[in-house]
Amino acid sequence: MNFAGFIVAQTLNAFSQAAILFFIACGLTLIFGIMRIINFAHGGLFMVGAYVGYSTVAYTGSFWLSLLIAPITVAAIGGIFEKVFLSKLYVRQDAGAYLMLTFGLAIILAQAVHLIWGPQPRSVAIPDLLRGVVVILNQPFPIYRLFLIAIGAAAAIALWQFLERTRAGLLIRAVSQNAEMVHALGTDVALVRTGIFMLGCAIAALGGVLSAPLVTAFLGMGSTVIIDAFVIVIIGGMGSFLGSIVGSLLVAFVQVFGAYYFQDMALAIIYLLMLLVLIVRPGGLLGKEQ
Amino acid sequence: MLRIEGLHTYYGPGHILHGVDLHIPEAKIAAVLGRNGVGKTTTVRSIMGLAPPRAGHVWLANQDIAGWPPHLIARAGVAYVPEGRLIFPDLTVVENIRVAERTAARQWTLERLFQLFPALGERARNRGSELSGGEQQMLAVARALATDPKVMLLDEPSQGLAPLVVRELANVIGRLRDEGVTILLVEQNLKLAEAVADHVFVMVKGRTVYKAPLKTFQAEQNEVKARYLTL
Numbered sequence: 001m002n003f004a005g006f007i008v009a010q011t012l013n014a015f016s017q018a019a020i021l022f023f024i025a026c027g028l029t030l031i032f033g034i035m036r037i038i039n040f041a042h043g044g045l046f047m048v049g050a051y052v053g054y055s056t057v058a059y060t061g062s063f064w065l066s067l068l069i070a071p072i073t074v075a076a077i078g079g080i081f082e083k084v085f086l087s088k089l090y091v092r093q094d095a096g097a098y099l100m101l102t103f104g105l106a107i108i109l110a111q112a113v114h115l116i117w118g119p120q121p122r123s124v125a126i127p128d129l130l131r132g133v134v135v136i137l138n139q140p141f142p143i144y145r146l147f148l149i150a151i152g153a154a155a156a157i158a159l160w161q162f163l164e165r166t167r168a169g170l171l172i173r174a175v176s177q178n179a180e181m182v183h184a185l186g187t188d189v190a191l192v193r194t195g196i197f198m199l200g201c202a203i204a205a206l207g208g209v210l211s212a213p214l215v216t217a218f219l220g221m222g223s224t225v226i227i228d229a230f231v232i233v234i235i236g237g238m239g240s241f242l243g244s245i246v247g248s249l250l251v252a253f254v255q256v257f258g259a260y261y262f263q264d265m266a267l268a269i270i271y272l273l274m275l276l277v278l279i280v281r282p283g284g285l286l287g288k289e290q
Numbered sequence: 291m292l293r294i295e296g297l298h299t300y301y302g303p304g305h306i307l308h309g310v311d312l313h314i315p316e317a318k319i320a321a322v323l324g325r326n327g328v329g330k331t332t333t334v335r336s337i338m339g340l341a342p343p344r345a346g347h348v349w350l351a352n353q354d355i356a357g358w359p360p361h362l363i364a365r366a367g368v369a370y371v372p373e374g375r376l377i378f379p380d381l382t383v384v385e386n387i388r389v390a391e392r393t394a395a396r397q398w399t400l401e402r403l404f405q406l407f408p409a410l411g412e413r414a415r416n417r418g419s420e421l422s423g424g425e426q427q428m429l430a431v432a433r434a435l436a437t438d439p440k441v442m443l444l445d446e447p448s449q450g451l452a453p454l455v456v457r458e459l460a461n462v463i464g465r466l467r468d469e470g471v472t473i474l475l476v477e478q479n480l481k482l483a484e485a486v487a488d489h490v491f492v493m494v495k496g497r498t499v500y501k502a503p504l505k506t507f508q509a510e511q512n513e514v515k516a517r518y519l520t521l
Binding site: 167189199 | 360410434437
């Protein structure tokens with residue numbers, strides 16, 4: 001077997017894995033940065049995104065349409081949840097209460113998916129345009145994974161530019177630093193909170209739709225990915241957007257190469273990485289020291 | 291322009307303000323003096339809606355804004371320069387100001403703000419955390435002005451600043467009044483208060499116990515200080 005080809009293929013694999021992880025981790029970290037909420041339901045929202053994507057493809061036949069419908073649907077669910085339930089807890093500033101509430105939502109989402117779509121996994125076909133492989137250094141590589149890398153990178157750049165260049169992005173950054181001051185300067189902070197929660201949900205749903213062709217849509221997909229996302233957010237720094245990019249890449253590379261070289265320890269390795277980061281930089285690689 | 295009547299504010303079960311009365315005519319400066327912990331900051335936060343009063347009125351011109359949410363109070367024309375300045379540390383000087391700019395056509399444009407505070411113009415691309423205390427204070431005032439206020443609330447602006455910077459601050463506050471801004475100044479620094487104020491109020495234990503024009507206050511200063519201000 002050709003070593004260079006192997007390395008390239010695994011590297012591309014890791015990048016495509018990082019793309020999926022980024023879609024869930026960046027919403028998690030943005031929501032934490034603004035609201036100081038650890039959204040346990042984020043994995044559930046990712047899963048609902050995958051199932052809504054499945055149904056969209058089933059009814060319309062268009063994978064591309066599902067990339068639009070699923071994020072909108074999940075953003076609406078998230079927005080209603082934030083307005084009706086989560087916002088009632090803001091005066092209490094109690095992290096435990098947030099955790100209970102979002103954990104409750106995660107359970108309800110899992111049950112709802114079970115009721116609507118049943119227990120069996122639903123597979124989503126890769127759209128014709130992205131089917132097949134390309135040969136890179138004598139190694140076949142799925143086109144769909146290259147597509148994931150491209151869309152992940154595009155999303156990361158777009159979000160970064162949104163945060164840096166738009167007025168909404170400026171307000172999001174300001175609220176993460178001092179919400180009360182933004183409020184006193186004339187901005188309705190409740191709107192910013194709802195907006196960022198919906199944005200985080202939409203991105204997670206997009207990740208869910210995109211991962212469905214790889215792993216099918218299944219009931220446990222949310223809980224698998226949310227643990228990785230928590231690790232990423234801790235490694236990258238809670239609330240740091242760039243940290244979520246760096247963390248996603250690190251975790252994906254460790255997962256992909258770890259699974260190959262240290263099969264017996266593959267699961268443990270990302271936790272060892274997290275432990276190492278926590279010892280060296282307790283606030284995360286790009287986070288603020290507490 | 292700003293008239294406060296019988297303001298009562300609680301923090302949880304704690305009754306902090308027991309009836310605060312203040313009146314500031316348009317384009318005048320009122321200084322609120324008092325020892326630590328008498329409720330000066332709570333008064334400012336109550337006016338701003340950050341610590342909503344349970345009873346009383348806050349008249350801004352002809353509108354009672356008591357109990358409104360802070361963003362609507364800000365839009366009605368009240369600007370807030372908090373104790374400790376509370377600059378956004380990771381935003382640049384320009385970004386700090388942009389947060390406060392909700393509409394385009396405004397009285398205090400970026401150029402005018404940089405004319406008023408040339409030092410800020412030079413540091414436009416620096417982050418808030420990179421500024422000196424004096425620059426941060428000027429930025430807090432500039433940021434408040436960017437909301438195009440009728441009334442500005444200044445909470446301990448001289449805190450931690452060198453005497454030379456405090457003098458500069460006094461000039462700025464005087465200029466804002468000349469531009470028509472009505473100012474409520476909470477201060478421990480008696481020199482700054484005397485340098486700019488038209489009226490003086492003194493608070494004790496959550497109440498306003500003394501009010502007088504500056505001239506009268508200066509004449510009665512020793513007595514007022516002994517009764518209300520020294521420990």
